[in-house]
Amino acid sequence: NAGVTQTPKFRVLKTGQSMTLLCAQDMNHEYMYWYRQDPGMGLRLIHYSVGEGTTAKGEVPDGYNVSRLKKQNFLLGLESAAPSQTSVYFCASSSSGSPLHFGNGTRLTVT
Amino acid sequence: GENVEQHPSTLSVQEGDSAVIKCTYSDSASNYFPWYKQELGKGPQLIIDIRSNVGEKKDQRIAVTLNKTAKHFSLHITETQPEDSAVYFCAASTDSWGKLQFGAGTQVVVTP
Numbered sequence: 001n002a003g004v005t006q007t008p009k010f011r012v013l014k015t016g017q018s019m020t021l022l023c024a025q026d027m028n029h030e031y032m033y034w035y036r037q038d039p040g041m042g043l044r045l046i047h048y049s050v051g052e053g054t055t056a057k058g059e060v061p062d063g064y065n066v067s068r069l070k071k072q073n074f075l076l077g078l079e080s081a082a083p084s085q086t087s088v089y090f091c092a093s094s095s096s097g098s099p100l101h102f103g104n105g106t107r108l109t110v111t
Numbered sequence: 112g113e114n115v116e117q118h119p120s121t122l123s124v125q126e127g128d129s130a131v132i133k134c135t136y137s138d139s140a141s142n143y144f145p146w147y148k149q150e151l152g153k154g155p156q157l158i159i160d161i162r163s164n165v166g167e168k169k170d171q172r173i174a175v176t177l178n179k180t181a182k183h184f185s186l187h188i189t190e191t192q193p194e195d196s197a198v199y200f201c202a203a204s205t206d207s208w209g210k211l212q213f214g215a216g217t218q219v220v221v222t223p
Contacts, residue, residue, distance in 0.1 A: 004154070031209050040120070042200055042213035043155070058210070059112070090154050094209045099145055102154030 002026055004103035006091050012109045013081040021076040021106050023091030029101070031094045032074035033058070034066060036087040037105070043090060049074055081110045113138040115203050117214025124191050124221055132217045134201035135183040141203040144177060144184045145211070149198045158199075159186070191221045 004025045013019055023032065030051050035043040035058075045058030047066040055066045063085060065077045074093075078085060088107050092100040114137040124130045136144075142163040147155035161168045161175045161184065168175050172191075177184040188195055198218050202211040 033209060035213075040215055042115075042117075042215045043211075044213070045210060048210060059212075092154075092209075099157040099160060100209055100211065102147075102156070104152070104154045 006103035010107050023074045025093040029093035029095050033092045034076045035090045083110045086110045113212040115212050115214045121218045126223050130188040132186045136203040140205045143204040146186050147200045196221045
């Protein structure tokens with residue numbers, strides 16, 4: 001039982017490049033989330049999904065897109081990376097009334 | 112929207128002493144308050160949570176207290192051990208399932 005798996009673990013992008021972060025969960029959870037973590041700011045919600053085929057904006061959605069084509073996967077896309085998107089990205093999943101389970105993060109650097 | 116403030120930002124304690132971290136929240140509709148522990152290079156892991164219909168909850172050396180009137184909640188760690196060294200985050204939510212608003216985190220260092 002792997003829980004929440006994020007790929008890749010590390011990535012370096014140049015400004016303007018695009019990339020997709022993949023999150024996979026094997027707990028059959030309905031809800032999935034993408035957070036970003038920056039020093040001194042805790043974790044901030046980017047986008048979330050309450051079920052397959054649905055997505056919604058969180059606190060800091062600008063510059064990101066997401067898709068949830070399968071229940072177990074939640075993709076986070078950056079179409080044109082900017083240095084301000086340098087961060088550690090965490091995916092999480094949960095079921096109704098259950099706590100969030102986090103992956104181990106993707107460290108992204110945009111130069 | 113909800114705003115969660117967490118203090119202190121760093122906390123250094125001697126092994127065996129107690130550690131207390133405090134959080135305040137702004138939205139009186141918040142009803143779920145989890146605490147997460149994050150070790151270096153890992154994702155946050157839930158250590159304890161409390162819902163708004165409960166004033167205190169304990170799990171071995173860890174306890175959380177909630178004061179709804181004052182809109183603050185606290186994490187208490189007793190008999191601290193070196194393995195308690197980590198970053199701790201409080202969070203609040205108006206849903207019980209997930210859109211969490213996190214505090215900025217507390218770096219706890221337990222020295223032998």
